[in-house]
Structures are given as structure tokens and as C-alpha cells.
Amino acid sequence: MGTRVSFFKNIDKTTVFIYLCMVIIGWFSIYAAEVKELHQSMFDFSQTYGKQFVWILTALVLATVIFTIDVKFFPTFAYIIFGIGIISLIGVLLFGTTVNASKSWFHIGGIAIQPAEFVKYATALALARLIYDTKSRTRNFKALLKPSALVAIPVLLIFLQNDTGTALVFAAFVIVFYREGYIPGWLLILGILAVFLFVLTLLFNEFYIIGGLTAAFLVSIFFLRKKPSVIKQLFLILILINAYVYVVDYVYEEVLQPHQKMRIAVLIDENIDLRGAGYNLHQSKIAIGSGGMWGKGFLQGTQTKFSFVPEQGTDFIFCTIGEEWGFMGSLVIVFLFVFLLIRIIILAERQRSVFSRIFGYSLAGIIFFHFLVNIGMTIGLVPVIGIPLPFISYGGSSLWAFTIFLFTFLKLDSKRLELM
Numbered sequence: 001m002g003t004r005v006s007f008f009k010n011i012d013k014t015t016v017f018i019y020l021c022m023v024i025i026g027w028f029s030i031y032a033a034e035v036k037e038l039h040q041s042m043f044d045f046s047q048t049y050g051k052q053f054v055w056i057l058t059a060l061v062l063a064t065v066i067f068t069i070d071v072k073f074f075p076t077f078a079y080i081i082f083g084i085g086i087i088s089l090i091g092v093l094l095f096g097t098t099v100n101a102s103k104s105w106f107h108i109g110g111i112a113i114q115p116a117e118f119v120k121y122a123t124a125l126a127l128a129r130l131i132y133d134t135k136s137r138t139r140n141f142k143a144l145l146k147p148s149a150l151v152a153i154p155v156l157l158i159f160l161q162n163d164t165g166t167a168l169v170f171a172a173f174v175i176v177f178y179r180e181g182y183i184p185g186w187l188l189i190l191g192i193l194a195v196f197l198f199v200l201t202l203l204f205n206e207f208y209i210i211g212g213l214t215a216a217f218l219v220s221i222f223f224l225r226k227k228p229s230v231i232k233q234l235f236l237i238l239i240l241i242n243a244y245v246y247v248v249d250y251v252y253e254e255v256l257q258p259h260q261k262m263r264i265a266v267l268i269d270e271n272i273d274l275r276g277a278g279y280n281l282h283q284s285k286i287a288i289g290s291g292g293m294w295g296k297g298f299l300q301g302t303q304t305k306f307s308f309v310p311e312q313g314t315d316f317i318f319c320t321i322g323e324e325w326g327f328m329g330s331l332v333i334v335f336l337f338v339f340l341l342i343r344i345i346i347l348a349e350r351q352r353s354v355f356s357r358i359f360g361y362s363l364a365g366i367i368f369f370h371f372l373v374n375i376g377m378t379i380g381l382v383p384v385i386g387i388p389l390p391f392i393s394y395g396g397s398s399l400w401a402f403t404i405f406l407f408t409f410l411k412l413d414s415k416r417l418e419l420m
Helices: 002-010 013-034 048-066 078-095 115-133 145-160 164-179 185-203 206-223 228-255 258-268 279-290 317-349 354-378 396-414
Strands: 097-099 102-108 111-113
Touching: 013 048, 013 317, 013 396, 048 396, 078 102, 078 115, 078 145, 102 115, 111 396, 115 145, 115 164, 115 354, 115 396, 145 164, 164 185, 164 354, 185 206, 185 228, 185 258, 206 228, 279 317, 279 354, 317 354, 317 396, 354 396
Parallel strands: none
Antiparallel strands: 097 102, 102 111
């Protein structure tokens, strides 16, 4: 009895409660998105919602198993788990199945497994162990080489699978590098500005952007004429920005694939190719907008019921929530994710072990990226790249991977006084 009490005493119940809320909301949303007239039972295992129920049950079993494992297992076997993940990525390139033009799935009987989902977890473990093992506490660009190389290995293999969306998720590890002091704050801000300038370059002709920047520079000379050193620095920045603008234009025209350029074009002008590349986003915005403030009600969404939105149980699950539960229901989902992220960061900051803290920030970064991009692409703020909404979208690989990720961190947190 004492062991059982200790088990429940140490686990962070707030985070578990948020997790359960998300999983249940996801299951009901998948049912609303995929329900068939001849298969109306939520426990019909021939349908996606019945299968998701099985994934949920098995995910809970996995969560329980994680809490029975000795906490030292995770740092001890971090590299081995990462190695297995890399082997699985190589294996799927050789023996995997192509789905939606991406060779990223293993089909075992009637079950489809996507190794890349689990490799995010494996990379977080290995990265935490690598930084934990670093003897020197110096944090600079040279020290960043090994951690960056470790993250780059799975990214390259996933790119080879033609799964750009999943590969981009690994950019979330930048949050870890910033937290651990590898990347200064000004560089992070510079990166955000670079993204902003990238979007501007796509929206406007590069000559207008360069002309505007040059005019701003000439005006600044008048006010800073008594500070020649500052003027020289601004001139250098102007040259670098102009070069960046031309690089962005070149990459867009010469490097990106036609379908990637079309996704960006749709983001800029949603009325492009409404029957082709722009169809998903157009129908998504109609579905979410039609929900109004309070939504149409459970199982009452016409866009959802008649399958106007493709992938509405997976990548576009947020459309179902927006249509049936409206702005307020969508706000609840956003609130749950924000609350979960804040909670994970609070737990990460109270860790005594560097390994646990880094792993916690990796978890927060990955969930934040999925949350931001998935919801952003359904409302036209980011290109459609096809990644699931954690704990809510249909899919065993995603649910299992995020469950293992989250509950491993909760296990580390429950034993934080034993890890140094």
C-alpha cells in the first residue's frame, strides 16, 4: 500500500489531468470527423475512432509501464535508444511504405508505425545525455557543434523520406540551445527577424524591400552624422540584409520544389488553385469560420459531416473542433496547450538534474512547434506541412510517441531529488 501511495504522491497530477482532457477531446473529435452512418458506435474497431480508443488504452498502459522503470534507465540507455531510432529511420528508407509521397511508414499486419515520431523522443534523450556529459560548462558556437550534429542526423534521414514537415519539427531544439546558453538572446531575436524578412520577401518584390531599407539607411545617416562608427555598422547590416533578400529569392525560385512553392503561394493568396493546392486551406477556414462563437454542436458540423476538409481526423482535426464547438471551444484547446506548456517549463526549471531539465525543454519545444504549426496551418498563418496536433489528432504513432515523451519526463520529475 505504501508503494502505491508513493506512486500517486510523486506524479504531477495537474499535467496528467491536462493529458487526459486532451486525449478524450481528441477521441470525441475524431469520432465527429469520421463517424459513418452504418458504424455509429464509438467502439467500432473497424473505424478510425474505434482504433483510436485502442491506441488510447495502450498509451495508458505505456504510461504506467514507464512509471515502473528505474529512473536511471533513461540517461543510461539514452544513446542506445537514439541508435535504435536512427536504425529505424534507415530501415524505413529501405523497407518502408510510401504514404502521401513520403516513405516513412512500416506496415506490420494492419498496423502502421511511423518511426520518425519516436525519434523525436530518442533525440531528446540523446541530446540531454550529450549536454549532461559535457565536461566544460562553456556555452558557445564551438560547443554547439556536437549537439547540432546529433540533431542533424535524424533530420537528414527524415528529409530523405520526403517528410519535410516532420523534419522541420526538430527546429524546436533551438529552444533547448537557447535555454542552455549555446545561443544568445540577440541571435534568437535575429532568427525571428530573419523569418519575418523571409515572409516580406515572398510578399513583395525584392527591389521594393531593398529600396525601402536603403532609404531608411540614408535617413539614419542624417541623424547619426556625428557617429561614423554607428553608420559603418548600419551600412554593414544593410549589405547583409540585402544579400539575405537575394538569397531568399534564389532559394524560392531555384531550390524549392514546385509543390513547396505552391504551398507558400497558397499561404500568401488563399484564392489560388481552390480545387487543387488551395483546397485544403480554403475548406479549413470555411469550417472554422462557420462555427461562429459557440459552434454548431457535437455531430452537427456540415463541413465535417460531409468530409469537405481532407485529413479532418488527423492534420486538420482542429477544423472539426472549430466548426462544432466554435471560437470558445477552440479557445479551450489553445488554453489547454498553453497551460500544458507552462506546466512543463515550470517542472523543467525545478529539476536538479541537467539531463532532466534539457529533456523537459525538449518536450516543451516539440509540443509547442506541433501546436503552433498545426493550428496555424488550419487558419492560414503557416504553410500546410502536415503534422498532427499532439494527443488530439488520430494516429497511434503520434499518440504513443507523445505519451512516452510526456510520461518519461513526469517519471524524471517524480524522482528529481534522486537525480543530480
